[in-house]
Amino acid sequence: MSSIIIASDSPETGRRIADETAKFLGYTYMDPEDVLSAVATKRNLDKDKLKKVLDTLPSSFGRTSRVWRQWLAFIQEATLGRLMEDQMVCHGLAAHLYVMGVSHILKVRIITSEMERLQILASQRDISADKAKKIMKRMEKQRHQWCLQAFQMDETDPSRYDLVISLNQITAKEAVKTIAGVIKYKKFKPMTYSIKCLEDLELESRVRASIIKDHPEASVTARDKTITVKVKTLKRERKKKTAAIKELVGGIDGVDYVEVHFINDIVRQAAESFR
Amino acid sequence: MTGADLDNTDGSGSQRILVGRYRQMDAVNKAREALLGRREFSLRLQISLGFFLVFLIAVAIGTALLVTIYQIENKLIFLEIVNDYVIEIQQARRFEKNFFLYGTNLSDALENVYTAKDILERNANELIKIQGKDVQDTILTNISHYEEILERLASLEEAKDKTLDYLIQKKEMELGLRDQGQKMISYAQDMMASERDSVTRVILKARSIHIFSFICLLIFMALNAYLLGSQILGHIRRFADHSKRIAMGDFTPIMPSRRFRNEFTDLALAINYMMQELESRETVLIQSHKMRAVGTLTAGIAHELNNPLNNITLTAHMLLEDFDNLSVDERKEMMSDVVSEADRAKDIIRNLLDFARESSSQMETLDLEKLLKDTIHLASNQIKLTRMKIRFQTVGHLCHIHGDGQQLRQVFLNLILNAIDASPNEGEIQILLLPADEPGYAAVKVIDFGSGIPDHVLGSIFDPFFTTKSKGKGTGLGLSVSQGIIAKHGGRIQVSSTEGKGTTFTVILPVTPIAMKIDNE
Amino acid sequence: MPEKLKVLVLDDEPIVGKRLKPALSKIGCEVEVFEEPKSALTRIEEKEFDIVVTDIRMDEIDGMEVLDYVAKRWPRTKVVMITGYAMMALAREAMEKGAFDFIAKPFKPDDLRRVIAKAAKALGRPIDFDTDSK
Numbered sequence: 001m002s003s004i005i006i007a008s009d010s011p012e013t014g015r016r017i018a019d020e021t022a023k024f025l026g027y028t029y030m031d032p033e034d035v036l037s038a039v040a041t042k043r044n045l046d047k048d049k050l051k052k053v054l055d056t057l058p059s060s061f062g063r064t065s066r067v068w069r070q071w072l073a074f075i076q077e078a079t080l081g082r083l084m085e086d087q088m089v090c091h092g093l094a095a096h097l098y099v100m101g102v103s104h105i106l107k108v109r110i111i112t113s114e115m116e117r118l119q120i121l122a123s124q125r126d127i128s129a130d131k132a133k134k135i136m137k138r139m140e141k142q143r144h145q146w147c148l149q150a151f152q153m154d155e156t157d158p159s160r161y162d163l164v165i166s167l168n169q170i171t172a173k174e175a176v177k178t179i180a181g182v183i184k185y186k187k188f189k190p191m192t193y194s195i196k197c198l199e200d201l202e203l204e205s206r207v208r209a210s211i212i213k214d215h216p217e218a219s220v221t222a223r224d225k226t227i228t229v230k231v232k233t234l235k236r237e238r239k240k241k242t243a244a245i246k247e248l249v250g251g252i253d254g255v256d257y258v259e260v261h262f263i264n265d266i267v268r269q270a271a272e273s274f275r
Numbered sequence: 276m277t278g279a280d281l282d283n284t285d286g287s288g289s290q291r292i293l294v295g296r297y298r299q300m301d302a303v304n305k306a307r308e309a310l311l312g313r314r315e316f317s318l319r320l321q322i323s324l325g326f327f328l329v330f331l332i333a334v335a336i337g338t339a340l341l342v343t344i345y346q347i348e349n350k351l352i353f354l355e356i357v358n359d360y361v362i363e364i365q366q367a368r369r370f371e372k373n374f375f376l377y378g379t380n381l382s383d384a385l386e387n388v389y390t391a392k393d394i395l396e397r398n399a400n401e402l403i404k405i406q407g408k409d410v411q412d413t414i415l416t417n418i419s420h421y422e423e424i425l426e427r428l429a430s431l432e433e434a435k436d437k438t439l440d441y442l443i444q445k446k447e448m449e450l451g452l453r454d455q456g457q458k459m460i461s462y463a464q465d466m467m468a469s470e471r472d473s474v475t476r477v478i479l480k481a482r483s484i485h486i487f488s489f490i491c492l493l494i495f496m497a498l499n500a501y502l503l504g505s506q507i508l509g510h511i512r513r514f515a516d517h518s519k520r521i522a523m524g525d526f527t528p529i530m531p532s533r534r535f536r537n538e539f540t541d542l543a544l545a546i547n548y549m550m551q552e553l554e555s556r557e558t559v560l561i562q563s564h565k566m567r568a569v570g571t572l573t574a575g576i577a578h579e580l581n582n583p584l585n586n587i588t589l590t591a592h593m594l595l596e597d598f599d600n601l602s603v604d605e606r607k608e609m610m611s612d613v614v615s616e617a618d619r620a621k622d623i624i625r626n627l628l629d630f631a632r633e634s635s636s637q638m639e640t641l642d643l644e645k646l647l648k649d650t651i652h653l654a655s656n657q658i659k660l661t662r663m664k665i666r667f668q669t670v671g672h673l674c675h676i677h678g679d680g681q682q683l684r685q686v687f688l689n690l691i692l693n694a695i696d697a698s699p700n701e702g703e704i705q706i707l708l709l710p711a712d713e714p715g716y717a718a719v720k721v722i723d724f725g726s727g728i729p730d731h732v733l734g735s736i737f738d739p740f741f742t743t744k745s746k747g748k749g750t751g752l753g754l755s756v757s758q759g760i761i762a763k764h765g766g767r768i769q770v771s772s773t774e775g776k777g778t779t780f781t782v783i784l785p786v787t788p789i790a791m792k793i794d795n796e
Numbered sequence: 797m798p799e800k801l802k803v804l805v806l807d808d809e810p811i812v813g814k815r816l817k818p819a820l821s822k823i824g825c826e827v828e829v830f831e832e833p834k835s836a837l838t839r840i841e842e843k844e845f846d847i848v849v850t851d852i853r854m855d856e857i858d859g860m861e862v863l864d865y866v867a868k869r870w871p872r873t874k875v876v877m878i879t880g881y882a883m884m885a886l887a888r889e890a891m892e893k894g895a896f897d898f899i900a901k902p903f904k905p906d907d908l909r910r911v912i913a914k915a916a917k918a919l920g921r922p923i924d925f926d927t928d929s930k
Binding site (some may be wrong): 579584592660662701 | 809811812814815816818819853858878879880881882900901902903904905906
C-alpha cells in the first residue's frame, strides 16, 4: 500500500516518530543503518565514511566533491529501491528531497521545539546551554547548505510536505496517530500512475548511480523504461560518449531504450579553441 | 525537444534579435547621414553672429557720431575764423568811417585789414577745405581790393595835396571803399549765416541718426533674441516630444527638421544612438520574455502530446497483437491512424516551436480575430492543463490592424496566461473582440473571474519588476513589456478589477480600414 | 461460462475507443464505447456497468464529474481514470473521489488489461489475465 517519508529538524525525534508510526500501522521501518550497510557492502565502501555524506558538506567531507556526489547517488539508489517495497516508513536518508510527485507517498515534516533540541545536544556532547546554542545555529546553517548543494532545495519550506506537525503542542503519540489517520485517506492509495512514477524515479537513480563515476555531470531522466541522458560534451566526442553511455546503461535491468542528448560544452570548446 | 532543437531555437532567437538590431542600426545610420548632411549653422555661430552685428551697428553709430562731431567742429572753427575776420573788417571800417568823418589816420584801418588778411592766409587751408577755393578767392579778391583802395587813399592823404581832384578822388574812393567794405561784410555774414544753418542742420541730422540707429539696434536685438529663443525653445519642445514618444516605446530615429545643423543635431545623434541601444535591449527583453511564456507552454504541450502518443501506442500494440487476424483494410486503417496521430503530435510541437523561433518580426496587416484564435490555440494546452474553459466572442465585423503579429501574439498570450494564473481551477476566461468606444479603434478584452487585483496594487501593475507572484515564478516584466509593445502599435492597455469578482484587461489598438493596404515599411 | 464483465469506455479521442474495444473484448469484457460524455452519462444512468474507463479532460463534462456521478449512481462500479494530464494533485483528487485506479497516457493495452483484471478480482469475478506479468 502507501509509504511514508518523515523529515525532522531533530534526527532523534524524527527517527522515534518514524519507528513508532511503523509499529502503529504495522508498516516496515526502513532503518537507515540497514540501507547504508547494504550500500557499503555492495559498493565496497567504509560505512562510517558513507554515513558522513548525509551530514557533511563536500568541502569538509575529506574526499573530492565528485566522490561525495557519487556516494550520495548510491544512497539515493538504495533508498528508492527499498521504497519500491510496500508500506515503508522512511527517515534519515534525505528521501524527502528526491522523492517527488509520487502520490502514494505521504511526506511529513516534524518540527520540534528549539529548547528540546538544545537539551538533547547539550546532554549528548556534555556542553553548556550557551555553547549548545551556538553549535546548533552552525549546524542549522550547515544543514541548509547541504540541502542546497545536494538537491538545490530548501527543506524547511512547508509547501514541500503534505503534512507538517509541530511537536510544540502535539505529543509524539498524537503525531503518530495523526500520520496514521492521514495515510488512510484514499488519495494516498497507490495506483498504476503513482507506482509508475516511483518506478521511473527508482530506475533513474539506478542509471545515475551506474554512470556517475564516468559521467559525473550527466543528468538522467527515466520515463516508462526509456532513459534520457543529457551530457555536456564537445562535438567531436559525441559518438564516443554515446557509445560509452549506451554500453553502460543498456545492460541495466528495466531499461528498454537509451537516448543520449548533448549540451554543448561551451567552456571547454572555448578553452580548446585558444590552444 | 532534443538538444539540437533547443540550440536551433536559441540560434534563431538571437538571429531575430540581430535582424532587429541591424534594421534599427540601418535606420539610425540613415538618420545620422541625414542629420550630418545638413549645412552646419551652429547656435554658437548664430549667437556670435548676432553679437557681431550688434557690434557693427554700434561701431557704425559711433562712427557716424564721430563724423558729425568732426563736421560740427570744423564748422565751428570756420565760424570762428570768419567771425575774427568779420571783426577785423568791421574794425577797419570803423577806422575808415572815423577817417572820413573826423580825419583820423588810416593806418589803424590798414592794420586791421592786414590782420584780417593774415587771418585769411593763416587759415587758408582750413577755409579752402571747408568752403572751397572759389569762396576763398572771392574773399581774398574782395579784401585785396579793399586794401588796395585803402592804400591808395592813404597815399593820397600823404600827398596833402588838397585839390579838387583830391576831393573828387577821395569821394570816389570813399564810395568804392564803402561799397567794397559793405560787400565784404555782407559776404562774410552771409557765409556765417549759411554756416550756422548748416551746423544746425548737421546737429539735427546727427540727432536723427542717433535716434534712428538706436531704434534699429533695438529692433535688431529684439528680432535676434526672438529668433534665437524661438529656435532653442522649438528644439527643446521637439526633444520633449521625442522623449515622450520614446517613453511610449516608439524608437523611430529622430530625423532632421531644419535646414541647418546645430548643437541640437549632436543631441539628436546622441539620442538616436541611445534609442538604438534601448531598442536592442528591449528586443532582448521581449525575446527573453517570450521564452518564458514558451517555457510555461511546454508543460501544457508535454501533456497534450500524451493524447496522440497514447493513440499511437494503443494502435501499434493492437496491430502487433492482432496482425494475423486482421484484414488488410483494417491494418491499413490502423496504420493511417498512426500516421495521422504522428502528424497531430508534430503539429502540437510545431505550433509552439513556430512561436518560439519565428525569426523576423515585421509590421504587416493582420486579421485581429485570426491572431486571437491562433493565440488561444497556442495557450489551449495550458488551458486544458488547468481544466479551464475559454470563451472567445467577436462583436462587430472583421478587424484588421497594422502591426507586428509576433509581438502582439506575445502580448495576448501573456494576458491569457496571467488570466489562467489568476483564475481558480476549472474557472472560465472570456476573450472579447469588439469595436472600442472611440472610432477607429478595436478593443480586446481578456476577462478572468479570479480574486481580482486590490486597488492599492492596481496602479503599479504596469511598473517594471512589479509582481504579485511568488519569487521565481514571475519576473514582473510581463505587463510592462506588453505595454511597451502595445504603445508601439499606437494603442494602450487598460485594466479594471473588482476584488473578489475578477479582472478585465483591455487592449485598445488602432484599426486599419481593410481597403487601405498600408505597406509603409 | 461466467457472465462477461460489462465495461464502458469514455474518451473524446475516437482512436482510444476503437482500439480498446477489441483489446478488452479479448479478455472477456463486453465493451461499450462513447466519445460524448453526455451520452455516456445517459447510458450509465440506465445500465450498471462493472467497470467505467474514462478520460479526465474532455470538453463539456469533466471526467471527474463522470466519476462523481458513477460513484453516486452505482457505488459498486469500479472507475478507472485515464488522462494525458497526469499530475500528482489530479491523481490524488481522483483517488479521494473513489476512483479504482488512475493511469497516465500513454499506456499500453496490457497496462489497462492488468488494471481491469485487478478490478475484476476486487469485484469478486476474476478473469483470466495474469496480473503480475509486466
